[in-house]
Structures are given as C-alpha cells and as structure tokens.
Amino acid sequence: MNGKNERENERELADLLRAAIAGDERSYALFLDRIAALVRAYARRKISHGGVDPEDVVQEVLLAIHLKRHTWMPEAAVMPWVYAIARFKLIDAFRRRGRRVEIDLDEIAETYAQPEIETVSDRDVGRALDTLAPGQRSVVAAISVEGRSIEETARKFGMKEAAVRVALHRGLAAIARRFGRD
Amino acid sequence: MKTDDLIRAMAADTGRRSMPMDTAWRLAGVLAFVLAGAVFLVALGPRPDALASLETARFVFKFVVTLALVASAFALVRALARPGGGGGSLLAWLAVPPLLLVVAVALELFAVPASEWMTRLVGVNSQVCLTFIPLIGAAPLGVFLLALRHGAPTRPRLSGAVAGLVAGGLAAAFYAAHCPDDSPLFVATWYSLAIAGLAAVGALAAPLVARW
Known part of the structure; x- marks a missing residue:
C-alpha cells in the first residue's frame, strides 16, 4: 500500500466513523470490520509468544473504541487514535499477565501497510x-x-x-x- | 462470542450517544469554577483591600501566574484525555508559569534587601495557604477526574497530575484574593507546595478513577 492509498484509507475510515457517530449502523459495522483487521494484524505482530491471545486484544480494543468513540475528534485522523487505543490495551493485557513490554511506535507505519485479510479466528x-x-x-x-x-x-x-x-x-x-x- | 458477533452488537448500539469531550470539558470547567468560588467565598472571601491592591504589581502577578497555570494545564489535560491526542507540544506551555515565577523571584531579590528575604518568604499565613488551596481545589480536582473518566487517558498518572495542576491553579487564583502575602518569594514557595499536593493526589487517583 503506498502513501496515496493510506490517505484514501484514512479518508474512508473517517467518513465511515462520522456516519456511524451520526447513527448509521451499516457504516459502523463496516468501520469496525476494517478496524478489526488492522488491529488484528497489529496485535499478531506485537504478540510473538504466548500468554496473550491476539483476538482477545482485538475484541478489547473494539469495545474500547466503541465505548470511547466520543474521544475521536471529527476532524482528526482515525488511525493514530485507533493505534493509541490498541497500544494502551495491549500494554494493559501484558501487564495483567505480569510482563514488561516495550512497544516500538515506529513499527506502526509498517503494520499500517499490511492489513491482515485472514478471516476471524473462530474462538x-x-x-x-x-x-x-x-x-x-x-x-x-x-x-x-x-x-x-x-x-x-x-x-x-x-x-x-x-x-x-x-x-x-x-x-x-x-x-x-x-x-x-x- | 466471536469478534464478528461482537461487531454486530456494537453496531446495534450505535444509536446510544455519549457527551462529546468538548462539552464535557466545558461543563467540568464551569462546574469547577463555581465550586471553587463557592468554597472560597464561604470559607475565606477576598481581603478588604483586594480591589485597591490591583494597582500593585505583586498582587496582580499572583493572578497572572496562577491563571497561566490554569490555561496551560487545562489545554494539556484536554489533549491527554484523548488517545493519540498528542500533548507533547502543549507540555512546553506548562513551563510558562514556573518561568514567570523565576523571573518574579529574581526581580524581588533585586528589589528587596537580603535581610528581608526570609521574612517575605515565610510570610504571615503560610499555614492558611497550605490548608485552603487544597481545600478550594479538592472539588475541582474531583470534577476534572470525572471528565478524565469520561475520556480515555492513555497516560492516566500524568493526566491526573495535570488535572491536579488545573485544580491547584484555580484554587490558588481564588486564594490569592484573600492571601495578604504578595511577595513572589512567598508565592513560589507555599503556593507551589500546595498546588504540588493536589497534583500528587491527582496522579494517585486518576489510574483508579479514570480506568477504562
């Protein structure tokens, strides 16, 4: 995915989220689907060894996004907001399991470039x-x-x-x- | 429940809207001001010569420095309540009130003979200052912690400390109207100590109150 597609992706997500906040269920489901794929890729990259289930993190992040969607500013970029939530929830998940983690923020750009197409795990x-x-x-x-x-x-x-x-x-x-x- | 099922449930819940952060902060700001003002008026009230003192630079400076703290810390805590909301550039503004204090203290040391420094620093009612700034600031701190709870601070400890600075600055601005000590030496010592206390309480409380 090149820079132009990234911008395109960002614009589409912002449109979907705006429509969702205005009450459009279909836009919201589409938005959450796409976010789930991006967060899943992010979580799988960060969780290299057991202890934390990536899909647990995905669900936790989606719930946090849902319950805190009013913290997104309609004119702000969507993905930095999503990744900030994902990072916070991932660190929280590791901490609950008594691990110390350092998450390299620079890797976010890389994660962004490869959304995972894989279907949702059946857990x-x-x-x-x-x-x-x-x-x-x-x-x-x-x-x-x-x-x-x-x-x-x-x-x-x-x-x-x-x-x-x-x-x-x-x-x-x-x-x-x-x-x-x- | 699979992730797709969860998404379906969340989509069905989209009709339920919560208060925008801007509204929440405006509300919190007004409420904090009213509560701090009420406690101040009931417990202390302004000193008799408060209006006349507005002509003296030392008295006015107390409001300049405390309100500068309120403004810079409030902008920062609002950013900290949003994931990815930044705050890095706003953090620098937090240096303004201490810098103002440093300049004022330097001027005071220059203007006043060394023999008087200690007298001015100790002042006449540092105990009252240490009691009433936290007392006036307690309710505002509670209000700001609730606003943080409504938000999603990814750095809860820092957010709580900054919320304490807003509450402390607000309380100190009210208290300044009562306090007979106008020397920057007094303000830099006792006001700072009282405000730091509120910041510490905020830092301890926020991870518990604003958990999300």
Missing part, C-alpha cells in the same frame, strides 16, 4: 457473556450471536425497544470492564 469467548447478568446476557446474545435486530429482540423477550437498547449498552460496558479484570 469462542462465551465466558465474556457468562459474566453478564441474565437479562443482559440474553439480550446481548440474541443480537450478537443470533444476529437479531433490536425490534426482533424486543418482541422475543416481550421488552420495550428502549429497554433492549439499555440492556445491550450496559452489557457491552460490562464485558469491557470484565476484560480489564481477567
């Missing part, structure tokens, strides 16, 4: 769901694992849509907190 983090309160767990599972919409989920459990939205949001926040503790 199961059902344990993240298991830690949720039952109500939150069934809502989050219905939307994520079963792929239901908010409306379908509300119908399924006989809940108001607003209540489904609250349970989903709190469930995601709880999973993010859980990541920080394990």
Whole structure:
C-alpha cells in the first residue's frame, strides 16, 4: 500500500466513523470490520509468544473504541487514535499477565501497510457473556450471536425497544470492564 | 462470542450517544469554577483591600501566574484525555508559569534587601495557604477526574497530575484574593507546595478513577 492509498484509507475510515457517530449502523459495522483487521494484524505482530491471545486484544480494543468513540475528534485522523487505543490495551493485557513490554511506535507505519485479510479466528469467548447478568446476557446474545435486530429482540423477550437498547449498552460496558479484570 | 458477533452488537448500539469531550470539558470547567468560588467565598472571601491592591504589581502577578497555570494545564489535560491526542507540544506551555515565577523571584531579590528575604518568604499565613488551596481545589480536582473518566487517558498518572495542576491553579487564583502575602518569594514557595499536593493526589487517583 503506498502513501496515496493510506490517505484514501484514512479518508474512508473517517467518513465511515462520522456516519456511524451520526447513527448509521451499516457504516459502523463496516468501520469496525476494517478496524478489526488492522488491529488484528497489529496485535499478531506485537504478540510473538504466548500468554496473550491476539483476538482477545482485538475484541478489547473494539469495545474500547466503541465505548470511547466520543474521544475521536471529527476532524482528526482515525488511525493514530485507533493505534493509541490498541497500544494502551495491549500494554494493559501484558501487564495483567505480569510482563514488561516495550512497544516500538515506529513499527506502526509498517503494520499500517499490511492489513491482515485472514478471516476471524473462530474462538469462542462465551465466558465474556457468562459474566453478564441474565437479562443482559440474553439480550446481548440474541443480537450478537443470533444476529437479531433490536425490534426482533424486543418482541422475543416481550421488552420495550428502549429497554433492549439499555440492556445491550450496559452489557457491552460490562464485558469491557470484565476484560480489564481477567 | 466471536469478534464478528461482537461487531454486530456494537453496531446495534450505535444509536446510544455519549457527551462529546468538548462539552464535557466545558461543563467540568464551569462546574469547577463555581465550586471553587463557592468554597472560597464561604470559607475565606477576598481581603478588604483586594480591589485597591490591583494597582500593585505583586498582587496582580499572583493572578497572572496562577491563571497561566490554569490555561496551560487545562489545554494539556484536554489533549491527554484523548488517545493519540498528542500533548507533547502543549507540555512546553506548562513551563510558562514556573518561568514567570523565576523571573518574579529574581526581580524581588533585586528589589528587596537580603535581610528581608526570609521574612517575605515565610510570610504571615503560610499555614492558611497550605490548608485552603487544597481545600478550594479538592472539588475541582474531583470534577476534572470525572471528565478524565469520561475520556480515555492513555497516560492516566500524568493526566491526573495535570488535572491536579488545573485544580491547584484555580484554587490558588481564588486564594490569592484573600492571601495578604504578595511577595513572589512567598508565592513560589507555599503556593507551589500546595498546588504540588493536589497534583500528587491527582496522579494517585486518576489510574483508579479514570480506568477504562
């Protein structure tokens, strides 16, 4: 990928994220997909030996991006923001496992140039769901694992849509907190 | 849950919006000012000759240096609350208040005979200064730590310390209106000590409060 494509990539990501923050779900899913691939490549590069699962880091970073997306300035570049979050979460993951790591920021440019095309690993983090309160767990599972919409989920459990939205949001926040503790 | 499932859940959650950082900081700034002002007015109030003293350079300087600290530290803590928000270039501005102090102290040493230096440094109420700057700054520090919690500081300890500097500068600016000691020798010693205390508390608290 040359410099022009990098700029193009950056511009597209910024457009997607702006649309997402304005409430467009499809743009947001596209954005997160692309970010996941970039962060996955970054995490795999940085984690050369066991102890930390790269996909755990990917999920933790995505959750952090989701819950802290208001810290992105609409006129700022997307990738420096994403990598700052990824770096912070990676160091945190190593620290939780009692390791000291030095992460070379210069390598970021290199990582940027090679997004990983590989499909998502099929690992199961059902344990993240298991830690949720039952109500939150069934809502989050219905939307994520079963792929239901908010409306379908509300119908399924006989809940108001607003209540489904609250349970989903709190469930995601709880999973993010859980990541920080394990 | 696979990563794709997680993405689906997050996309469904996009309708839920949180307060933009700019709004959060504006709110925190106003709240901190009001709280610091309230504690100051209830506990101390300005000294009787505060208005008349605005004609003396030493009195005015106390506000110049403390407000310079508030401005530079506030800009820095806002940048530190954002991942990749930089802060490196803003860090240099934090050197302005200490430099102002150095110049003021040098001028004071030049203007005042050596026999009076210690008297001016000790002042008349350093204990009150060390008590009330932290007291006035406590609520603002809490407010700024909450704003950091809303953000995502990747250097929590530094962010907390800088939040303490903002709170300390704000508290010291209010306290300066009460404090009868105007010598830069007093300000450089006791104000700095009190503000450093708040910065230390911020550095200790932020990693706990602003965990994300």
